[in-house]
Amino acid sequence: MKLLFVLIMLMLACLSSQSAGGAVIVRPRYVILSRAVVADRVDVAIRAKYWYYLPDAKLTYLSHTNSNDGCLFMHLYRNYVGTFLAITNYLDNGEIVNINTFVRIGEGV
Helix, strand or coil: CHHHHHHHHHHHHHHHHHHHHCCCCCCCCCCCCCHHHHHHHHHHHHHHHCCCCCCCCEEEEEEEEECCCEEEEEEEEECCCCEEEEEEEEECCCCEEEEEEEEEEECCC
8 A cells, every 4th residue: 555655656746747847858869860861961962062063963873881970972963064973971970961072074965
């Protein structure tokens, strides 16, 4: 009987502390994104930085490989200016995009 009383008192204490301060929502600090979402974010970062080379460019090839701290992407773009290769590193822990290489590798359309 005493054990039941103690359990009921603990439940009431927990409920009263939550109602006084509001509900506590626990969210993970970093959400692991799918590689498709990450590839879109990397594409946006590349197009924002090199917008003058990539007007009306079409993404013709996309590849990625996992690394210890994130993912390494290869994007291949083609437009009337030329064909461009971008090698990009995405770090999962801080959601940081580093464009390592951006080079024109051939003629355009």
